[in-house]
Amino acid sequence: MIKAIIVEDEFNALNTLDKLITYTQKDIEVIAKIDNVTDAISFLKENTPDLVFLDIELIGGNAFQILEALDIIAFKIIFTTAYDEFAIKAIKFDTVDYLLKPIDSEELSNCIDRFRVRFKKEQVYKNAIDKVSEINEKEIQKTLLIKTADAQYFLQITDIVRCQSDGAYTTFHTVDKKIMSARNLKYYENILSEHTFVRVHQSHLVNIKYIKTVNSNNTVSLTNDETIPVATRKKTYLKQILETL
DSSP: OEEEEEEOSOHHHHHHHHHHHHHHOTTEEEEEEEOBHHHHHHHHHHOOOSEEEEESEEBTEEHHHHHHTOSOOOSEEEEEESOGGGHHHHTTSOEEEEEESSOOHHHHHHHHHHHHHHHHHHHHHHHHHHHHHHHHHHHTTOEEEEEOSSOEEEEEGGGEEEEEEETTEEEEEESSOEEEESSOHHHHHHHHTTTTEEEEETTEEEEGGGEEEEETTTEEEETTSOEEEOOHHHHHHHHHHHHTO
C-alpha cells in the first residue's frame, strides 16, 4: 500500500482530493491531512510517506518553506494549486507532477500512474540494495569450523567457492585449498544458505559471489574457471537470485 498525505488549507479542496483518492486509487492510503506549514514540517520530520499532495499557499506560509525546513526529502511530491506561476520553482524539488485546481479525476489518475512507474522502479532498486547489504553484513567476519580426521579448520565463509558432495562427506573448495569434512552436504547447506550459497545441484553448493556465467547447457562457470552442473529446476531460481545482486 502506498502511504500518502495531503497538505491543503482549503477544506473543500482537501475533502474533494481525499475522496477522489479513496474512491479511485485503491492502492493509496491517505495517512494524514494537514492544513498548515508548522504541522506539516513536524509531521514530515517524524514520518516518511511515499507521496505528498502539497498545496502551494498554506496557513502560516507556503509549500517551499516546508521543503526547505527538511534535511532529507525522501518522498515524492505532487503539487496542487490554482496558480501555475509556481511551476518553475517547484521543478527545483523532486516533484512527480503538478495539478491545477479544481482537480479533475482523470488528470489525477494520470498523474498518479506516472508516480507509480517511478515508485515501482525505485522499490525494485531499493530491494536489491537492501538484499546486497543484508548479504554483506552476514558475511563480515563469519567463519565456519570444519573438522577432519586430522585437524580443525576455521574457514572464512567468503573464501569458500563451493562445496561438493562425496557420499556422506563434503569437499570444500576454497580460493586456495581443498578440505574434506565428515559431514554431508545437507548439513552445510542448512548453515550456508543464510549467506550467499545456493544448492544448484544435488551434489553442489555454490557461493554465488564466484559465479561468472549461467550457461545454456545447464552449467555455471565460476571465476576460478571451473564448470559446475545445474539442475534444470534450479536454473530459473538461480537467475532470479543473481538479478537482485
